[in-house]
Amino acid sequence: MIRLRSLRNSILCLVILIAGLLFINLFFGYSATQTANQPIRADRDEAIKKDKECDPQQSALIREEKCNSDWGKEMKCLREEEEVYFPFSFIKKKWDVTGKMAKDGKRFEMFTSYSKVRLPEGSYDSKGVFGHFASYSVESRDRVRCINAKTGIPMSTQWDEIPYYYPIQIAQFGLQHYSRLHSANFSKYEEVKVGAMTKEWKGSAAMADTNERLFWKDEQLGELVNITSTVASDALVLLNYIHEENSLCVWNDTVSNGKNNQLSYSYSLGSMQSEWRNVSRDVLVDVARAISSAEGKKKEDNVVMHPGDIRIVSVGFRGSCTVKRVIVQSNERHKESFLTAANWMLHNQDANGGWPVPVERAIADRQLVLPAGWYSAMGQGHAISLLTRAYWTTKNESYLEACAKSLALFEKLSKDGGVKNQLWGIDWYEEYPTNPGSFVLNGFMYSLLGLYDFSRIPSEEVSSASVREGISKAALLWSKGLDSLLTLLPLYDTGSGSIYDLRHIGLKSAPNLARWDYHAVHIYLLKWLVQITENQYLNEIADRWIGYAHGKRAKHN
Ligand SMILES: *[C@@H]1O[C@H](CO)[C@@H](O)[C@H](O)[C@H]1NC(C)=O
Numbered sequence: 001m002i003r004l005r006s007l008r009n010s011i012l013c014l015v016i017l018i019a020g021l022l023f024i025n026l027f028f029g030y031s032a033t034q035t036a037n038q039p040i041r042a043d044r045d046e047a048i049k050k051d052k053e054c055d056p057q058q059s060a061l062i063r064e065e066k067c068n069s070d071w072g073k074e075m076k077c078l079r080e081e082e083e084v085y086f087p088f089s090f091i092k093k094k095w096d097v098t099g100k101m102a103k104d105g106k107r108f109e110m111f112t113s114y115s116k117v118r119l120p121e122g123s124y125d126s127k128g129v130f131g132h133f134a135s136y137s138v139e140s141r142d143r144v145r146c147i148n149a150k151t152g153i154p155m156s157t158q159w160d161e162i163p164y165y166y167p168i169q170i171a172q173f174g175l176q177h178y179s180r181l182h183s184a185n186f187s188k189y190e191e192v193k194v195g196a197m198t199k200e201w202k203g204s205a206a207m208a209d210t211n212e213r214l215f216w217k218d219e220q221l222g223e224l225v226n227i228t229s230t231v232a233s234d235a236l237v238l239l240n241y242i243h244e245e246n247s248l249c250v251w252n253d254t255v256s257n258g259k260n261n262q263l264s265y266s267y268s269l270g271s272m273q274s275e276w277r278n279v280s281r282d283v284l285v286d287v288a289r290a291i292s293s294a295e296g297k298k299k300e301d302n303v304v305m306h307p308g309d310i311r312i313v314s315v316g317f318r319g320s321c322t323v324k325r326v327i328v329q330s331n332e333r334h335k336e337s338f339l340t341a342a343n344w345m346l347h348n349q350d351a352n353g354g355w356p357v358p359v360e361r362a363i364a365d366r367q368l369v370l371p372a373g374w375y376s377a378m379g380q381g382h383a384i385s386l387l388t389r390a391y392w393t394t395k396n397e398s399y400l401e402a403c404a405k406s407l408a409l410f411e412k413l414s415k416d417g418g419v420k421n422q423l424w425g426i427d428w429y430e431e432y433p434t435n436p437g438s439f440v441l442n443g444f445m446y447s448l449l450g451l452y453d454f455s456r457i458p459s460e461e462v463s464s465a466s467v468r469e470g471i472s473k474a475a476l477l478w479s480k481g482l483d484s485l486l487t488l489l490p491l492y493d494t495g496s497g498s499i500y501d502l503r504h505i506g507l508k509s510a511p512n513l514a515r516w517d518y519h520a521v522h523i524y525l526l527k528w529l530v531q532i533t534e535n536q537y538l539n540e541i542a543d544r545w546i547g548y549a550h551g552k553r554a555k556h557n
């Protein structure tokens with residue numbers, strides 16, 4: 001943490017130089033994915049070669065054969081007596097299965113679902129960790145451009161558009177850090193304080209043995225320092241945190257100076273304020289987001305970094321500023337990140353009690369379009385789960401006032417700007433409040449969890465009448481929603497998997513089957529609701545769906 005005393009009209013920025021095993025790490029990631037795809041064919045070729053070379057008797061038994069499937073294109077198969085072997089690449093595509101060599105390299109394994117089914121641990125507590133969010137890393141998602149240096153809040157983007165605040169992402173960021181704070185696996189806080197001693201503010205002794213520093217001044221660029229690291233493969237990255245309003249969140253300002261480019265990226269701290277402020281940054285995330293921010297990058301180019309990938313070489317200040325000593329270097333700031341997200345919710349709730357999404361959302365080939373400014377029941381529910389936890393942490397009732405205000409949209413139909421839709425008269429809280437309704441299953445269940453979390457606040461603890469009213473309203477919306485789920489859930493069951501949403505009812509189109517990772521999310525959420533409700537019918541469906549992920553199918557007639 002760095003505290004800065006800002007002075008009007010002086011230009012201030014913070015520079016962090018990082019040396020690390022950047023490129024080695026990137027290269028390693030690349031080679032790892034290569035090998036994951038290769039062994040299938042290599043192994044097969046090897047097996048055929050071996051058969052032919054070493055076992056003439058067996059090679060006579062296995063021979064190539066022409067084959068096709070459903071009157072499709074002709075392929076090469078293998079035949080061994082009565083058994084015929086189709087190419088796995090074909091089977092994989094046709095039946096949406098996945099397969100790879102086992103870790104020990106001794107056998108080939110095929111799976112119906114590429115996504116591992118996980119179940120919630122223990123029992124659910126509205127004050128505790130939120131599902132398995134402790135293992136989330138919102139910061140590493142390809143859709144996250146950067147953690148805004150001015151607000152401390154993640155900003156979302158498709159690769160080339162201007163970053164914006166996406167409420168669902170922000171709530172998940174807050175819930176992730178809350179869950180890590182309350183999870184034994186993630187909350188081993190350690191810190192190092194530097195800067196208490198005057199001598200630490202000059203060339204630091206710690207880096208003298210591995211680095212050489214040369215301080216100099218450039219007419220245009222200002223005060224600079226050249227650093228020569230003795231570790232030759234390290235890449236040196238310069239992160240600038242500058243007082244400037246810039247909607248890009250993070251940008252590349254690498255200057256070419258011959259063959260040695262000094263990688264340099266800037267984060268906007270917003271314009272100068274004449275008050276003290278805390279600046280707290282996750283350097284690992286900032287480096288990864290900076291490198292991932294390049295224009296025209298694709299999903300596969302998303303960079304994720306892990307502890308050990310980088311090392312901080314120095315922290316420097318340019319311009320004139322007053323910095324409160326000391327600077328704290330720590331392994332986490334979960335509580336601060338969580339409260340920053342909760343406070344963002346508090347200060348960005350609009351008059352309707354909602355957190356609008358500032359960009360358009362189009363689904364089903366633009367047959368269903370939500371113009372910018374739409375609300376999501378999932379966003380509302382996530383926000384409530386976050387705000388109630390902020391209440392449990394601080395006991396500040398403002399967080400609950402926001403929860404109470406957020407319920408109005410659950411009672412308003414989507415055509416009137418709310419998040420409620422009805423299917424054959426049955427209420428549904430919409431992740432995407434489209435017309436006709438889309439009835440997304442996972443978003444609905446997340447919104448139920450938010451309502452449940454709010455309903456668990458003990459009324460007698462609360463002084464505000466509107467909050468107490470909100471708590472009973474939340475309990476009502478929760479139980480109504482649960483009834484809807486019990487009624488409509490069979491519609492999401494295909495007999496071999498689950499359906500993502502019910503858009504096909506309104507659009508009269510083919511059903512929108514859930515990908516295996518969403519099928520796993522459905523199972524997790526159902527089991528989560530079973531923990532809360534102990535409803536046996538929900539449990540049966542969840543177990544049946546686990547079966548589907550392992551290749552079981554419902555009986556046919
Ligand atoms: C937490 O750590 C325990 C023991 O090391 C492990 O069994 C468990 O799976 C971990 N949980 C998570 C969420 O990582």
Ligand SMILES: *[C@@H]1O[C@H](CO)[C@@H](O)[C@H](O)[C@H]1NC(C)=O
Pocket residue numbers: 214215216226257260
């Ligand atoms: C620092 O490095 C730059 C680029 O390599 C070079 O032009 C400059 O002369 C160096 N400054 C000093 C003081 O060595």
Ligand SMILES: *[C@@H]1O[C@H](CO)[C@@H](O)[C@H](O)[C@H]1NC(C)=O
Pocket residue numbers: 276277278
């Ligand atoms: C900065 O952080 C310190 C320590 O957590 C806290 O005491 C202080 O109030 C914070 N200041 C501001 C302006 O947020």
Ligand SMILES: *[C@@H]1O[C@H](CO)[C@@H](O)[C@H](O)[C@H]1NC(C)=O
Pocket residue numbers: 252253254255256261290291292293294295
């Ligand atoms: C940053 O800009 C430099 C100079 O224009 C360019 O060489 C480099 O590829 C850019 N890096 C990224 C990650 O976009």
Ligand SMILES: *[C@@H]1O[C@H](CO)[C@@H](O)[C@H](O)[C@H]1NC(C)=O
Pocket residue numbers: 346396397398
């Ligand atoms: C509760 O939070 C609000 C909004 O951030 C703040 O204005 C108020 O001072 C807080 N109340 C207490 C008792 O901390």
